[in-house]
Amino acid sequence: MYRDIPEFALVMIIGQDEISTKSFAKKYFKQEEMVNKEDLESKAEERLEARKLTVILLEDQKEQAYEIFIQLAKRHHCKPVAFILQTSPEEEEARRIEALTATLQKKGFKQIERVDCEQDDQHMTIRRVKLANNKREDHGPFDIIGDIHGCYKELYTLLEKLGYKVDEKAYKIEGMEPRKVVFAGDLVDRGPEIVKVLKLVMGMVKEGRAYCVLGNHDGKLQRKLKGSKVQVAHGLEKTMEELEKEPEAFRQEVKDFLETLVSHYVLDEGQLVVAHAGLKERLQGRESKTIRDLAMFGETTGRVDQFGLPVRLNWSENYEGDALVVYGHTPQRETKIIHNTINIDTGCVYGGKLTAFRYPERELVQVQAERTYYESARPF
CATH class of the missing domain: 3.40.50.300 (P-loop containing nucleotide triphosphate hydrolases)
Known part of the structure; x- marks a missing residue:
């Protein structure tokens, strides 16, 4: 027993x-x-x-x-x-x-x-x-990809540029073993081909070629598919429009997949942490609703700016952890390492770039968005 x-x-x-x-x-x-x-x-x-x-x-x-x-x-x-x-x-x-x-x-x-x-x-x-976030025994190497938001063509191009061969019919990747891809969340909303992104990422995770953490947009979709009352806005309407054209079985598959996603991963003996909005050192390797929310949304002041968006605290400026934290969530034109943290959301859906961070090489690989798919409420 x-x-x-x-x-x-x-x-x-x-x-x-x-x-x-x-x-x-x-x-x-x-x-x-x-x-x-x-x-x-x-x-x-x-x-x-x-x-x-x-x-x-x-x-x-x-x-x-x-x-x-x-x-x-x-x-x-x-x-x-x-x-x-x-x-x-x-x-x-x-x-x-x-x-x-x-x-x-x-x-x-x-x-x-x-x-x-x-x-x-x-x-x-x-x-x-082991806690679901504990992947300390996995030493990689890894290719960590920032917020995709339905930009499938850019994801395809980026994976090929990284050296993977994308099988579009089977929705999986080939080559580059033992490298794994880690998706930093926000797969859905706003972009032009959300279902194709979901199918590829879900296929890669199922094949053991990728990990994926939960982004705030993914979490909102999860709640919607569970029947919770959420506001269908900020790009979710585009996701639901695409999903409604798919069989019920696929929508159930997406719901089940999103429910498996964790708030963050601790990798390579604790030397690498991936979380959608980042995570302070004391909270890494633990799990609770509070940590899940912080990893999805980051810390905020409770106020909103002139664009009506939450004012976020820049947690990375005071980060003192030994683990390198790779995250996204807040789009910016260029990446910058601050106190052993790096934000790789470079606003692909807003006409920026889709970025991959290679670990342990600490190299950036990027592709330019084909066009602006969604206008950002806040300039980035």
Whole structure:
């Protein structure tokens, strides 16, 4: 019997007595991972800040205690996991477990593992599952491509210029192994051939030749396809117009694909990070709704400029991380490396260029847009 937990998580082991709790913890976790509630303020904070799995041992507590642990997990952008130990088959014990489970669910625990110490514990294996953003073992080399926005011809030309051969019938690429392409998000909206871009990128990801992170326009399309109420504007109307000409099966395929996309990737032993709008060092390699939103939209001041667009904070000016962060989202005429970060959105859909950043070579390969497909609200 397997119980899967994330490689980075805050794990609570809840038992009625100290002996059973410690016995369970020692069987499945390392001593250095375990934190008693007395050390919560120091050791747990220290481990979570360092992105290390942290196990808290405690006997049944009041509801206020579980709130503390939920907030701790939120603060460090990790998943809270609870193991509830059942030490007897008595009916009263079963009712206690049910009540505790309901309390934890109400407090926000998404993963609750109930363990019968007399049966389950004898045949159980706890597996640590890598976070979806963890591709540290993939050393590349990589070709990272900025915001495409439906500019299929430019994408085709750029891939050929990089040395790949594009099979337009099968929607896949050939050659250049072991290089992989990493798409920095915003595949859709505004451009002339959105469906063809989707088919090519989806085919490349399926073949294992590419990774793709979620851009804000991709995220909006995902919500639309799920049935959420979104404003069909800022280029989404063009995407929906194209998708409505496709079979329902393809629209479902696009929806499923978008739901698999992560906020960012950590690659090459943590030396390279790709996120649509960039990501500060402390948030890299973690996952939460907050991180997902920051990676898609970037940080903003809450104000809008004279063009009616959000005023963004330039996070790269204060970046001090060891990882090179490659991102897009904010179009600019030319790329520039700032504090080990580089923005490769060069506004192809606005008549600029489509840019690829080659890693580890740190070389730029670009193609000029054939024309201006969409007028930018803000000059870039």
